[in-house]
Amino acid sequence: MKADLRREMFRNVFWGVFIFWFCLLVQPIHAERPADSDSSLSLDLMITPQSPGFTILGIEPTSVERPGTMTDLAMTILNRTENFGRIPDDFALEFAPYWLFAGSRIGYQDYAADSNYGANFLQTLSFSIASSTSEIADSSTTSLGIGLRFSLKRGEIDENFEDYKNKLDSLYMALANINQGFAPVWQETISNDTFLNSMSEQFKANSDSIEALKQRKDHADEPISRLLEEKIKMHEEQNKTIERLIGLRESEIKHEVEAKIREQKAEELQNTKDIISKLKVRRTGFKIDVAAALAIDFPGQVFDDGDLSRWGAWLTSGHEGTKWSFLGVVRYFDSINGLSESSLDLGGRVIFDNIKRFSLSGEGLYRRLPDRDENKNEWRVALNFDYAIAKNKSVSLTFGRDFEGTKTGNVISLVNLILGFGSNRPIR
Amino acid sequence: MSTSLSKFYKVRGDDTVTLKINIGHAQVGTTTVNLGLQQLVSGHKDSLSLTLPGTGTDLDGKTLFCSTIVADVRSETNQTSVTYEITGGVSDFKQTLQESVTSNGDVIFYTATFRFHL
Numbered sequence: 001m002k003a004d005l006r007r008e009m010f011r012n013v014f015w016g017v018f019i020f021w022f023c024l025l026v027q028p029i030h031a032e033r034p035a036d037s038d039s040s041l042s043l044d045l046m047i048t049p050q051s052p053g054f055t056i057l058g059i060e061p062t063s064v065e066r067p068g069t070m071t072d073l074a075m076t077i078l079n080r081t082e083n084f085g086r087i088p089d090d091f092a093l094e095f096a097p098y099w100l101f102a103g104s105r106i107g108y109q110d111y112a113a114d115s116n117y118g119a120n121f122l123q124t125l126s127f128s129i130a131s132s133t134s135e136i137a138d139s140s141t142t143s144l145g146i147g148l149r150f151s152l153k154r155g156e157i158d159e160n161f162e163d164y165k166n167k168l169d170s171l172y173m174a175l176a177n178i179n180q181g182f183a184p185v186w187q188e189t190i191s192n193d194t195f196l197n198s199m200s201e202q203f204k205a206n207s208d209s210i211e212a213l214k215q216r217k218d219h220a221d222e223p224i225s226r227l228l229e230e231k232i233k234m235h236e237e238q239n240k241t242i243e244r245l246i247g248l249r250e251s252e253i254k255h256e257v258e259a260k261i262r263e264q265k266a267e268e269l270q271n272t273k274d275i276i277s278k279l280k281v282r283r284t285g286f287k288i289d290v291a292a293a294l295a296i297d298f299p300g301q302v303f304d305d306g307d308l309s310r311w312g313a314w315l316t317s318g319h320e321g322t323k324w325s326f327l328g329v330v331r332y333f334d335s336i337n338g339l340s341e342s343s344l345d346l347g348g349r350v351i352f353d354n355i356k357r358f359s360l361s362g363e364g365l366y367r368r369l370p371d372r373d374e375n376k377n378e379w380r381v382a383l384n385f386d387y388a389i390a391k392n393k394s395v396s397l398t399f400g401r402d403f404e405g406t407k408t409g410n411v412i413s414l415v416n417l418i419l420g421f422g423s424n425r426p427i428r
Numbered sequence: 429m430s431t432s433l434s435k436f437y438k439v440r441g442d443d444t445v446t447l448k449i450n451i452g453h454a455q456v457g458t459t460t461v462n463l464g465l466q467q468l469v470s471g472h473k474d475s476l477s478l479t480l481p482g483t484g485t486d487l488d489g490k491t492l493f494c495s496t497i498v499a500d501v502r503s504e505t506n507q508t509s510v511t512y513e514i515t516g517g518v519s520d521f522k523q524t525l526q527e528s529v530t531s532n533g534d535v536i537f538y539t540a541t542f543r544f545h546l
Contacts, residue, residue, distance in 0.1 A: 104452030104509040104524045107475045108501075111454030168456070175458040175497045175535065176471030183460040183495040186539060190493070200543060203436055204489075207545055239436070247434040250541060254432045258537045269535065276501050276533035 049314065051094055052147030052293035053128030056312055059145075065093045073100060087142050087298060089133050096126040112157040114285055124151040128293075133301075142301045143309070147293030155285030155320055162280040171275045178265050178272070186257045195249055203242045206235045289316040297337065309337040318349075325351040329365075344368040347380075359386045367403055378403040382412050393417075429527045433540040438518040439484030441546060445516035449494060450475040452509035452524070457498035464490045484517070487544040494540040500529040510538040517544075 049055040067073040073095055081088055099106070106123060114120065128147045133140060159165035190196060210232055217228040262269060294311040311334050318327035331345040347365035360383070367378040382400030389395055398414045439445055451457045451474055459476055461469040469476060480487060498508045509526040527536050 099453070099505065099507075103505070103507055104511050104526060105450070106452055106454050107450060108454050108456050109474060111502075171456065171499060171501070172458055172471075172473050175456075175499055178535070179458055179460050179471065179495055179497045182497070182537060183462070183493070186495060187462060187493045190541065191491075203543075204545060207436075207438075243434065243436055247432070250434045250539070251430070251432040254537070254539045261537075272499055272535060273533040276499060279501060 049147075049291055049293075050149065051092075051126075051128035051130075052149055052291040052312070052314065053094075053145040054092060054130045054147070055145075056147060056293035056295045056310065057130055057132050057143055057145040059092075059130060059132050065091075067093075067095055067100070087144060087301070087303065088131055089142065090131065092128075092130040094126060094128045096124075098122040098125060114154055114156045114283070117152050120152055120154050121150050124149070124154060126150070140301055142298045144296045144298070144306075145293060146296075147291065149289070149291040152288040152290065153286045153317075154289075155283035155287050158282045158284040158322065161282045161284075161322070162278075164279065164281070167275055167279055171272060171279075174268055174272045174275065178261065178268055181265055182257065182261045185261070186254060189253050189257055190250060193249065193253065196246055199242050199246050199249075203239050203246075206239050206242070210235045210239075284320050284322060286319050287317060290314065307337070310335045310340070320351075323353060325349075325353065327351070335371075341369055342371050344370070357388045360384070361386075365403075376404075380412075430525055431527050431536060431538050433512060433523060433525055434543075435514075435521060435523075435541070436543045436545060437514055437521060439487050439516070439544050439546060440518060441485045442483050443516050444483055445480045445487060445514060445544070446477065447480060447492065447494070447542075448475070448477045448511075448513040448515075449496060450511040450513070451496065451498055452511060452526075453505060453507045454502055455498050455508045456501050457496050457508075457510075459494065459496040461495075462493045463487075484544070484546060488546045490544050492540075492542040492544070494542075496538040497535050498538060499535045500533055503532060506530075506532070508536045510540075512540050514542060 065076050067076050076093060102122075110119065111123065115123075126149050128145075128149070130145045131142055132145075133142045135141070157164065159168075213228050213232045213235070217225050217232070220228055291314040292312065295309050296306050297309040298306045313332050315330045316327060318325065320327075327349040329345065329347045329349075331347075332343070333340075333345075334342045345365055345367050347363060349361055349363035351359060351361040353359040362383050363381070365380045367380070369377060380401060380403050382398055382402075384396055384398045386394060386396040394417075396414075396416045398412055398416065400412045402412045437445075447461070449459055449461075451459075456474060459469060459472045460467075461472075461476075461478070463480060466481070468478060468480070480492070494512065496510050498510060500506055500508060506528040507526065508529060509524055511522065511524040513522040514520070525538055525540075527538075529536060
């Protein structure tokens with residue numbers, strides 16, 4: 001048995017090293033999956049899940065709806081639930097309410113800083129909702145997962161990391177240059193537009209009339225006062241129309257000038273895009289992430305038979321520095337329907353990230369299983385070696401001992417390849 | 429969704445007027461502000477707040493031109509927004525313009541004009 005295990009381990013390590021070096025040599029390889037797919041769901045137990053609503057169901061949705069506005073959110077929910085008439089099948093939705101309600105209030109500086117607990121909570125709060133259908137006990141069961149996630153401390157954006165500040169300054173400069181080309185042309189066109197000028201004069205004349213009429217009205221008797229009031233209203237209505245017409249004309253001018261500038265400054269605009277694609281955000285400092293999720297099963301897809309089947313909560317906290325990071329995690333998973341075991345995980349991870357492309361981390365995780373008769377708790381240790389083969393491609397090699405009880409043995413030897421499609425934004 | 433705003437703003441003779449421009453959704457941008465031919469701000473990074481020169485009487489008949497270019501730097505969203513706020517006149521004014529970019533890293537041009545009158 002031990003010899004089989006050794007052979008299996010040797011085989012895994014051999015293929016792992018082979019694939020690793022193959023990836024180094026063949027960098028422009030095509031991706032197997034987009035960077036957006038979250039491999040951490042199955043591989044990384046130490047990180048608070050980005051979408052706990054999906055994690056609690058054990059699914060990795062290929063398509064997640066992320067509405068950008070409140071209207072989009074309402075339409076998504078109404079459409080997918082057929083006006084709250086049914087639970088949708090295989091549905092995944094994720095949204096951050098504060099960004100939907102008050103995104104226009106969040107300036108870049110508020111976002112870049114590690115603000116107070118309240119601001120961090122509001123800016124990072126997100127909900128994830130998913131449903132999946134499976135066959136349980138010869139019956140089609142729809143499971144609904146609902147999760148939330150937030151950070152109380154998130155660290156500040158590290159301005160020295162990968163030349164972030166200089167790249168941002170270059171971006172500001174490029175934007176200012178484009179604006180310098182646009183603003184004078186736009187302003188001159190508006191200032192010299194005869195329609196706008198005549199409308200403005202008309203507005204001014206109406207406003208003067210309104211003031212004069214108001215003064216007369218203050219000293220006028222009842223029937224005259226009413227007539228003057230009607231005249232005032234008429235002028236005010238005219239001014240509203242003028243303001244609307246001016247708005248339309250200015251919008252037209254803006255689009256015309258913008259189209260010309262976009263053509264003239266195509267190279268500079270492409271340059272801004274290139275800079276943005278190279279901006280790599282890393283937050284350093286003290287971090288506290290919290291997540292929780294619950295799953296409700298609907299056997300036979302009958303709403304009234306819905307029952308809470310399991311729930312889980314995650315707390316991750318630690319300090320991320322420029323070279324060393326320390327992370328602790330507490331995770332509780334409670335299985336109410338008895339289909340899986342309840343567990344309490346306590347663990348820690350140390351990450352050394354000194355060299356530009358390499359990072360090395362070690363982790364240990366202790367698992368307490370309260371449902372077992374014997375107090376047979378489990379543990380896991382792993383070493384992870386990560387190498388960025390290009391700006392949006394990375395490969396990681398994990399080796400260690402997994403929890404007990406897996407049929408294939410508990411040696412961990414995994415090679416995980418993450419390749420980004422369609423964007424040059426770094427993923428590591 | 430709109431990216432252009434035009435407003436007549438009624439001022440009071442002796443009072444000063446304050447303009448605030450907030451670039452939202454944690455995106456980055458730069459702003460240029462001119463009062464008629466007088467340049468007040470050029471290439472200002474992110475959000476700004478400024479008191480306009482002179483009183484309402486000085487501003488009467490003049491136009492304030494605000495031009496902001498916002499870049500989508502956040503991979504989490506394609507939304508961009510700019511909120512304009514003017515205070516110090518007969519009534520306060522606040523309006524948010526919002527638009528989303530079609531692809532990551534694109535820029536949106538936002539413009540606003542305020543015509544002052546007594």
